Amino acid sequence: MTLVKTTYNRRSFLKSTALAGGGMVLGFSWLASCKPSAEEVLAMPKEWFDINGFLKIGENGVVTIMSPNPEIGQNVKTAMPMIVAEELDVDWKKVIVEQAPLNTDIFTRQLAGGSQSIRQGWQGLRMAGATARRMLMEAAAKQWGVPVEELTTEAGVISHKNSGKTAGYGEVASAAAGIPVPEEVELKDVKDFRIIGTPRKNVDGKKLYTGQPLFGLDIQREGMLIAMIEHPPAFGMKVKSVDDSAARAMSGVKDVFTINSLPEGIEKQWSDTNAFPELVVVVAESTWQAMKAKKALRIEWERTGDAESTAGHAAKLDELIAKAPAEPARKDGDPEAAFKNAAKVIERTYSAPFLAHNTMEPMNFFAHVTDEKAELVGPIQTPEFLEKTISAVTGLPLEKIHIDMTRMGGGFGRRLYGHFGVEAAVISQKVKAPVKLVYTRDDDMTQGTYRPGYKVLYRAALDENNNLIAFHVRGAGTHGSPIFANRFPAGAVDNYLAEEHSLDSNISTGAWRAPRSNFIAGAEQAFLDEVAEAAGKDPIDFRLELFDRAIKNPVGKDNDYDAERYAGVLKLVKEKAGWGKDMPGVGRGVSAYFCHNSYVAQVVDVATDGGSPRVKKVWCAVDCGIVVNPEGAINQIEGGIVDGIGHAMYSAMTFKEGKPEQSNFDKYRLIRINEAPAEIETHFVESDIDPTGLGEPSLPPVIGALANALYKATGKRVYDQPFAMGSAVLG
Amino acid sequence: MATFNLNINGKKQQVDVDADTPLLWVLRDHVNLVGTKYGCGINQCGACTVHLNGVAMRSCMLPISQVGEQAVTTIEGLSENGDHPVQKAWIEHDVAQCGYCQAGQIMNAAALLKNSPNPSDEEIEGAMAGNICRCGTYVRIKAAIKTAAAG
Ligand code: FES
Ligand code: FES
Numbered sequence: 001m002t003l004v005k006t007t008y009n010r011r012s013f014l015k016s017t018a019l020a021g022g023g024m025v026l027g028f029s030w031l032a033s034c035k036p037s038a039e040e041v042l043a044m045p046k047e048w049f050d051i052n053g054f055l056k057i058g059e060n061g062v063v064t065i066m067s068p069n070p071e072i073g074q075n076v077k078t079a080m081p082m083i084v085a086e087e088l089d090v091d092w093k094k095v096i097v098e099q100a101p102l103n104t105d106i107f108t109r110q111l112a113g114g115s116q117s118i119r120q121g122w123q124g125l126r127m128a129g130a131t132a133r134r135m136l137m138e139a140a141a142k143q144w145g146v147p148v149e150e151l152t153t154e155a156g157v158i159s160h161k162n163s164g165k166t167a168g169y170g171e172v173a174s175a176a177a178g179i180p181v182p183e184e185v186e187l188k189d190v191k192d193f194r195i196i197g198t199p200r201k202n203v204d205g206k207k208l209y210t211g212q213p214l215f216g217l218d219i220q221r222e223g224m225l226i227a228m229i230e231h232p233p234a235f236g237m238k239v240k241s242v243d244d245s246a247a248r249a250m251s252g253v254k255d256v257f258t259i260n261s262l263p264e265g266i267e268k269q270w271s272d273t274n275a276f277p278e279l280v281v282v283v284a285e286s287t288w289q290a291m292k293a294k295k296a297l298r299i300e301w302e303r304t305g306d307a308e309s310t311a312g313h314a315a316k317l318d319e320l321i322a323k324a325p326a327e328p329a330r331k332d333g334d335p336e337a338a339f340k341n342a343a344k345v346i347e348r349t350y351s352a353p354f355l356a357h358n359t360m361e362p363m364n365f366f367a368h369v370t371d372e373k374a375e376l377v378g379p380i381q382t383p384e385f386l387e388k389t390i391s392a393v394t395g396l397p398l399e400k401i402h403i404d405m406t407r408m409g410g411g412f413g414r415r416l417y418g419h420f421g422v423e424a425a426v427i428s429q430k431v432k433a434p435v436k437l438v439y440t441r442d443d444d445m446t447q448g449t450y451r452p453g454y455k456v457l458y459r460a461a462l463d464e465n466n467n468l469i470a471f472h473v474r475g476a477g478t479h480g481s482p483i484f485a486n487r488f489p490a491g492a493v494d495n496y497l498a499e500e501h502s503l504d505s506n507i508s509t510g511a512w513r514a515p516r517s518n519f520i521a522g523a524e525q526a527f528l529d530e531v532a533e534a535a536g537k538d539p540i541d542f543r544l545e546l547f548d549r550a551i552k553n554p555v556g557k558d559n560d561y562d563a564e565r566y567a568g569v570l571k572l573v574k575e576k577a578g579w580g581k582d583m584p585g586v587g588r589g590v591s592a593y594f595c596h597n598s599y600v601a602q603v604v605d606v607a608t609d610g611g612s613p614r615v616k617k618v619w620c621a622v623d624c625g626i627v628v629n630p631e632g633a634i635n636q637i638e639g640g641i642v643d644g645i646g647h648a649m650y651s652a653m654t655f656k657e658g659k660p661e662q663s664n665f666d667k668y669r670l671i672r673i674n675e676a677p678a679e680i681e682t683h684f685v686e687s688d689i690d691p692t693g694l695g696e697p698s699l700p701p702v703i704g705a706l707a708n709a710l711y712k713a714t715g716k717r718v719y720d721q722p723f724a725m726g727s728a729v730l731g
Numbered sequence: 732m733a734t735f736n737l738n739i740n741g742k743k744q745q746v747d748v749d750a751d752t753p754l755l756w757v758l759r760d761h762v763n764l765v766g767t768k769y770g771c772g773i774n775q776c777g778a779c780t781v782h783l784n785g786v787a788m789r790s791c792m793l794p795i796s797q798v799g800e801q802a803v804t805t806i807e808g809l810s811e812n813g814d815h816p817v818q819k820a821w822i823e824h825d826v827a828q829c830g831y832c833q834a835g836q837i838m839n840a841a842a843l844l845k846n847s848p849n850p851s852d853e854e855i856e857g858a859m860a861g862n863i864c865r866c867g868t869y870v871r872i873k874a875a876i877k878t879a880a881a882g
Binding site for chain 1: 732748749751752753756759760761763764765766767768769770771772773775776778805806807809813818821822825827828829830831832833834837852855856857859860861862863864865866867868869870871872873
């Protein structure tokens with residue numbers, strides 16, 4: 001057992017009070033229409049006792065656990081409450097999960113991003129459960145007149161061995177609510193976990209599969225109007241004039257106007273990235289009427305900035321890659337001399353296009369702003385920042401703004417940038433009515449906030465014994481370079497040079513699932529494959545040699561990875577995939593990568609079967625510390641793999657005269673079921689290290705393993721994503 | 732605006748909407764059945780799949796004037812208690828990530844199994860290729876369809 005002080009976010013525990021009268025204070029009214037199905041029905045308690053901000057217990061032992069962080073499909077709504085339930089020591093079947101609203105008094109970091117929800121929530125969630133358990137035990141001890149140390153718990157029941165007394169949590173919940181919050185609590189040993197580490201199904205599964213309203217777009221309210229927007233058709237443009245006469249004459253249209261959702265002088269947050277704060281707005285009674293009116297608008301646009309194009313970007317990135325920046329991001333040894341004296345130098349460049357996030361549920365938000373308060377409901381990864389900007393824009397104080405997070409139809413980083421929430425608030429304030437803002441797919445895909453386009457140059461020097469003696473990477477990208485200077489192979493090579501360039505652009509970019517890594521891993525791991533080949537070494541042995549160097553005698557300081565864990569996943573995938581065996585008709589590629597504090601190695605098998613190549617199977621080894629929910633974890637890993645393969649093979653966002661050339665799924669190609677791997681096999685490194693990221697780490701390396709497998713299957717190296725574009729072989 | 736008599740999930744409903752309103756938006760905005768999703772609006776993603784007389788159909792470009800009193804089944808009406816073999820298989824395989832595409836996937840899979848109770852891999856891929864899952868749950872979708880077929 002580990003004893004921890006309960007000082008962590010103490011505010012939430014100080015609020016411990018009995019909540020009388022069965023008052024369910026949380027939950028959205030529009031969810032009340034959800035009809036639970038037979039097996040889901042837990043006998044509802046007559047009374048709830050609020051033990052702390054994370055949970056309340058009914059007199060019948062049913063527990064409600066709040067899931068603090070936004071759910072974007074990463075399955076934290078199941079995993080985070082599992083952690084609370086573990087330390088509370090309750091039967092998972094007796095648990096109801098509710099999405100918490102934004103509440104900075106109780107919760108910290110209510111944000112979905114960087115694969116950090118579980119990692120950063122871990123301690124607080126455990127403490128919430130453990131504190132509640134302790135208070136329940138103290139209440140029972142007091143009732144029975146026995147020392148609390150003599151009590152044990154299991155699955156929601158407190159027992160006193162000597163007297164044979166037992167009590168369910170529900171029986172002592174009322175008394176527990178009045179117990180002072182303990183100064184210290186015991187946390188379970190990893191070996192005593194009963195819920196963490198066991199597969200649990202998505203808590204929203206049944207609701208999703210019966211079509212119940214869970215998403216922002218599903219919100220319906222009395223008197224609610226639908227708002228739609230029209231943003232400029234190209235970056236570097238703004239509204240000049242609007243002729244709304246035709247639109248206004250259409251059925252159901254309530255109003256047409258122009259807004260600026262980010263006026264000059266307001267305090268902005270990092271999440272306020274928005275290329276188009278000025279919008280033309282149509283407000284109508286229904287979605288279809290708004291859509292039609294949108295098409296009837298006659299808007300004149302004017303150019304205010306450069307008209308960028310994909311060809312122009314490529315030329316500028318080439319220019320940057322050709323020259324050294326003033327200062328390197330990192331330099332070890334004397335790379336220049338090493339390259340000069342090398343027996344062999346390998347040099348390659350790699351590129352990737354802009355990508356749209358394309359969450360399946362387009363951007364939307366509900367807002368009802370009055371003179372007194374604002375209520376917002378919708379899909380947002382950064383509610384805390386959204387609240388601040390809404391306060392700045394509407395003039396309402398933070399405490400008058402309430403934000404409920406809905407389940408999100410995908411995030412991938414897109415909903416970190418909550419301009420749509422701000423826009424909904426501004427529109428509602430203007431029309432003085434509850435409003436649901438809805439983006440069409442076209443509005444969504446052409447709005448910006450893209451994964452930047454990238455280009456990178458790699459050089460490697462081998463000596464006459466085929467040892468890697470120098471490594472050079474020079475990366476350039478829109479709004480930031482694709483470089484992590486202190487990550488592998490930094491630390492494993494005597495002479496190392498990392499350089500970065502950034503290209504300015506009026507096309508907005510943002511974090512897209514595994515930012516930077518989503519490009520670096522594919523390029524670096526494909527390059528290492530070529531270097532291994534040039535050195536005449538097996539690609540796994542070659543990497544293990546480098547990790548060995550980084551373990552035994554690391555070069556330089558600040559190396560930002562654990563070479564042993566890196567090597568660990570590579571060895572695990574090697575064993576599981578049966579690396580080295582002959583597989584006729586199959587091209588195999590390997591990769592290993594570290595990001596979001598987790599380690600992943602993959603083997604990809606590509607078969608051509610006489611037609612275009614198809615990924616037959618992916619083996620994946622993961623070290624993410626303790627796996628909270630293996631079922632959800634494996635699903636995330638599979639999703640990252642399909643996502644990585646799909647975008648690397650098929651997807652691109654291109655521009656002409658500042659205009660996105662793809663605006664819907666007819667032109668923007670996403671991977672489909674007939675292109676997805678037939679099989680994915682995932683293995684976890686057994687670990688009792690605190691959990692690390694999982695929503696992102698499986699995506700980056702698969703691009704490298706795929707490129708390497710395509711080479712083995714087709715004899716051709718691929719350097720420029722999307723691999724299938726313009727390739728008759730891969731298409 | 733015009734009045735339409737509809738037959739949705741076995742229930743007669745009357746709506747007053749523009750005649751060109753797609754079935755998708757009638758369902759979502761006018762009869763409060765929001766399980767059918769909007770993904771693209773141009774027949775490309777399958778999120779809006781419903782059954783029309785038992786046949787899988789995208790609803791985002793289907794004007795309500797063409798629906799008439801044909802039987803429309805949405806995800807909400809696929810089964811009484813959410814216990815259609817496909818829905819059960821989806822739970823068993825814990826298919827969803829964000830879950831947004833899954834109503835469309837389930838509706839399409841249910842229609843596939845009605846026509847072809849034991850589909851091959853190729854048949855599954857052929858029938859389901861019109862349904863995008865941005866989260867990449869394809870491996871599980873295929874496994875769940877096979878479970879539903881076997882069960
Ligand atoms: S919304 Fe109908 S196919 Fe995409
Ligand atoms: S589960 Fe998210 S789009 Fe399919």
